[in-house]
Amino acid sequence: MPVSPQRRHSLKTYIGTKAVGGDAPVMVQAMTNTDTADVSATVVQVRALAEAGSEVVRITVNNEAAAKAVPVIYEKLLAGGTAVPLVGDFHYNGHTLLKSYPEMAQALAKYRVNPGNVGFADKHDAQFSMMIEAALRYGKPVRIGANWGSLDQQMLAKVMDENAASRQPRDAGAVAREALVRSALESARHAEDIGMAANDIILSCKVSRVPDLITVYRDLASRCNFALHLGLTEAGMGSRGIVASSAALAVLLMEGIGDTIRISLTPEPNGDRAQEVRVAQELLQSLGLRSFTPQVTACPGCGRTTSTTFQELADKIQTFLRARMPRWKEHYAGVERMNVAVMGCIVNGPGESKHADIGISLPGAGESPAAPVFIDGKKALTLRGERIAEEFQQLVENYVKEKYGREGKKYVA
Numbered sequence: 001m002p003v004s005p006q007r008r009h010s011l012k013t014y015i016g017t018k019a020v021g022g023d024a025p026v027m028v029q030a031m032t033n034t035d036t037a038d039v040s041a042t043v044v045q046v047r048a049l050a051e052a053g054s055e056v057v058r059i060t061v062n063n064e065a066a067a068k069a070v071p072v073i074y075e076k077l078l079a080g081g082t083a084v085p086l087v088g089d090f091h092y093n094g095h096t097l098l099k100s101y102p103e104m105a106q107a108l109a110k111y112r113v114n115p116g117n118v119g120f121a122d123k124h125d126a127q128f129s130m131m132i133e134a135a136l137r138y139g140k141p142v143r144i145g146a147n148w149g150s151l152d153q154q155m156l157a158k159v160m161d162e163n164a165a166s167r168q169p170r171d172a173g174a175v176a177r178e179a180l181v182r183s184a185l186e187s188a189r190h191a192e193d194i195g196m197a198a199n200d201i202i203l204s205c206k207v208s209r210v211p212d213l214i215t216v217y218r219d220l221a222s223r224c225n226f227a228l229h230l231g232l233t234e235a236g237m238g239s240r241g242i243v244a245s246s247a248a249l250a251v252l253l254m255e256g257i258g259d260t261i262r263i264s265l266t267p268e269p270n271g272d273r274a275q276e277v278r279v280a281q282e283l284l285q286s287l288g289l290r291s292f293t294p295q296v297t298a299c300p301g302c303g304r305t306t307s308t309t310f311q312e313l314a315d316k317i318q319t320f321l322r323a324r325m326p327r328w329k330e331h332y333a334g335v336e337r338m339n340v341a342v343m344g345c346i347v348n349g350p351g352e353s354k355h356a357d358i359g360i361s362l363p364g365a366g367e368s369p370a371a372p373v374f375i376d377g378k379k380a381l382t383l384r385g386e387r388i389a390e391e392f393q394q395l396v397e398n399y400v401k402e403k404y405g406r407e408g409k410k411y412v413a
Contacts, residue, residue, distance in 0.1 A: 005253070005254050005255065005256045005287075005289075006256050007023070007256045008221055008255075008256040008257050009225055010022060010225050010226065010227045010228065010259055011198055011199035011201075011225055011226060011227055012024060012199060012227070013141045013199045013200050013201070013202065013227060014141070015027075015056050015085045015087065015109050015110045015141060016056075016083075016085030016109040016110075017085075018055050018056060018085055020202060020227050020259050020260050021199070021202070021226075021227030021259040022227075024259070025289070025290050026253065026258060026259060026260065026261060026284055026289050026290060027055050027056060027259065027260040027261070028053055028054055028055050028056075028260075028261060028262075028277060028280045028281060028284070029054060029055065029056045029057070029058060029087075029229070029260055029261065029262040029280075030049040030052075030054035030056075030057055030058070030262060030273070030274070030276055030277050030280075031057065031058040031059070031060075031089070031262065031264075032045045032046060032049070032057060032058070032059050032060070032273070033045075033267070033273060035066075036059050036060050036061060036062075036065075036066035036069050036070065036073070037063070037065035037066050037068075037069050038069075039069050039072050039073055039076065042059060042069070042073050043073055043076045043077060043080070045273060046059070046073070046077060046082065046084065046086070047077065047080065047082045048273065048274055049084075049273065049274055049277055050082050050084035051082075051274075052274035052277040052278060053277050053278070053281050053292060054084065054274075054277045055084070055085075056084065056085050056086075056087055056109070056110070056260070057084050057085070057086055057087070058086075058087040058088075058089050058112065058262075059073070059086055059087070059088065059089065060089050061088040061089060061090055061094070061097060061104065061108075062089075062090075062091065062092075062093070063093075063097075064097070064100075064101075067097045067100070067101040067104045068101065068104070070086070070088070070101075070103075070104040070107050070108060071103040071104055071106075071107040073086070073107075074086060074107040074108075075107075085109030085110065086107065086108050086109055087108065087109060087110040087111070087112055087143070088104070088108040088110070088111050088112065089112045090111060090112060090113060090114070090118075090131070091114050091117050091118075091150075092117050092118075094111070094113065094118065094131050095118070095119070095127040095128075095130035095131050095134075098111070098130070098131060098134035099130065099134065102138075105134055105137075105138050105140075106138050108140065109140065110140055110141050110142065110143060110202075111131060111134070111135055111140055111141075111142045111143070112142070112143045112145055113128065113131050113132075113142050113143070113144050113145065113187075114145055114146070114147060114150055115128065115144060115146055115152050115155075115183050115184065115187040116146060116147060116150035116151050116152045116153075116183065117150050118131060120153075121154075124152075124154070125190070128187065128190065128191075129190075129194055132190075132191045132194045132195075132196055133194065135196065135200070136194070136195055136196060140200075141200040141201065141202065142191065142196070142200065142201060142202070143201075143202040143203070143204060143229055144184055144187045144188055144191065144201060144202070144203055144204075145184075145203075145204040145205075145206065145229070146180050146181075146183040146184040146187075146203075146204065146205045146206070147180075147205075147206045147207075147233060148176070148180060148206060148207040148208060148212075148233065149208075149233065149234070151176065151179060151180055151183065152179070152183045155179045155182060155183045155186070156175075156176065156179040158179075159175055159178050159179040159182065160175055160179075163175050173212070177207075177212060177215060177216050177219070178219075180205045180207070180216060181205055181216060181219050181220050181223065183205075184203045184204070184205050184220065185203070185220070185223060185224060188201050188203060188224070188226060198225075198226065199227075201226050201227075202226060202227045202228070202229050202259070202260065203220065203224065203226045203227070203228055203229070204228065204229040204230070204231065205217065205220055206231055206232070206233035207232070207233065208232065208233050208234045208235070210232065210244055210247050210248040213232055213248045213252075214248055214251050214252060217230065217252050217257050217258070218252075218255070218257065221257045227259040227260070228257060228258055228259055228260075229258075229259070229260045229261070229262070230248075230249050230252055230253070230257070230258040230260070230261045230262075231245070231249075231261060231262040231263070231264050232244055232245045232248045232249070232263075232264060233264055234264065234266075235263065235264045235265060235266075236265075236266060237265065237266040237267075237268065238265075238268060241263070241264070241265040241266060242263070242265065242279055245263045245264065245265070245279070245283075246263075246279070246283050249261055249263075249283060250283065250286075250287060253283075253284070253287055253289060254287060261280055261283075261284070262276065262280065263276040263277075263279045263280045263283070264276065265279065281293070291336040291337045292325075292336055293321055293322060293325050293336055294321045294325075294335065294336065294337075294338035294339065294340055295338075295339045295340065296314060296317055296318045296321065296340050296341075296342060297339060297340070297341040297342070297343075297352055297355075297356060297359070298314035298318075298341075298342045298343070299314075299342070299343045299344035299345070299348070299349070299352075301344055302344075302345075303365075304344070304345045304347065304364040304365055305344035305345050305362075305364050305365065312389070313342055313360070313362065313388065313389050313392070314342040316389045316393070317340060317342050317389070317392070317393065317396070320393050320396070321340065321396075324397070324400075328400060328404075331405070332400055332401075332404035332405060333404060334404055335400055335404045338357050338358075338399075338400070338403075338404075339355075339356045339357050340356055340357065340358055340359065340396060341353045341355070341356035341358075341359030341360065341361075341374075342359070342360055342362070343359065343360070343361045343362065344362055344364060345361075345362070345363070345364025345365075345367065346361065346363075346364060346367055347364075349361030349362065349364075350372065350374065350379075353372070353373075353374040354374050354377045354378075355377075356374070357375075357376065357399070357403070358373070358374070358375050358376075358395065358396055358399050359373070359374045360372070360373050360374075360383070360388075360392050361374070362388075369384060370382045370383070370384050371383045371384070371388050371392075373392065373395060375395075375399060
């Protein structure tokens with residue numbers, strides 16, 4: 001596991017009972033894509049995201065129907081045993097909805113305010129103030145989230161005028177980045193002037209290009225100690241979105257920047273919304289910042305591994321580990337840090353298996369049809385036959401009980 005970076009000092013706040021910032025672990029967030037007014041669909045998706053590991057779930061609150069649905073969604077989630085905090089995502093009319101629907105305002109654990117569209121011209125400050133006053137009234141933190149695609153045009157014009165008058169004017173990209181950062185910072189100061197505590201404010205400045213995101217957040221982190229939410233907005237679909245988000249967030253997280261993250265993936269048609277949660281968890285675990293589920297070190301395959309046996313076994317083991325984790329984590333302290341190796345031939349198989357807590361080295365093309373198993377760095381036994389996957393899974397189960405059961409509660413199968 002990599003050495004965890006030194007976290008940037010930031011203020012700690014709470015979203016419901018979940019700590020963000022300070023010495024709290026980097027939090028994983030997700031967002032629904034259902035119509036919030038559709039209570040049943042939204043409840044199902046929030047529950048799925050929470051079960052996948054999202055510690056906070058953001059929902060759109062864009063009209064009266066959505067506002068009326070929020071407290072119903074909240075109660076149904078609680079009745080079903082899902083206590084994940086809900087964050088209201090407001091744009092344009094949040095000040096009106098928070099005033100008109102107090103039950104909605106109370107049910108939400110945090111409000112997301114966009115300084116770029118909270119109000120325009122002479123209405124901006126008044127409507128922003130209304131949202132902050134609502135947060136104060138109900139005791140809720142806020143995320144002030146500036147966004148490249150909805151940048152406050154008054155702020156942009158102001159920074160452009162300053163740049164034009166400068167002896168060393170910057171390029172258009174630098175001006176836009178400065179306007180984005182300043183929009184977030186000045187909005188936060190405005191919220192403080194109204195009465196909001198600094199530790200109840202989280203900031204974000206989202207853009208859609210990796211280099212810009214890194215530059216913006218380095219600048220933002222150097223100019224404040226508010227907790228920061230990271231995310232590459234409009235990251236994209238499939239591997240493109242995963243790679244772009246991981247590339248940007250990994251750099252910042254390894255510099256200690258970021259207190260809460262979201263991987264904003266566009267789902268494939270009929271795809272699994274919870275994929276963004278799993279990617280966020282895998283990113284944090286790969287960087288050594290958190291542990292969520294045992295890691296599987298698996299051989300990528302080459303000409304020596306003409307059989308698909310090791311691929312099928314690696315998939316079975318990964319699926320098995322995820323399926324068992326909900327039970328294991330209740331009974332076995334530290335099991336999420338376990339490392340399992342599933343390797344494909346004699347070249348690296350035994351060595352990688354020895355480095356894992358428990359590992360198996362499958363035979364490659366032309367090798368003897370035997371699979372040695374290594375436990376805590378030593379060869380323990382050799383598996384043969386048609387049931388290698390099932391037998392290895394049982395060995396993993398036994399290993400978990402033996403190694404981690406001493407510290408956890410007594411396991412009941």
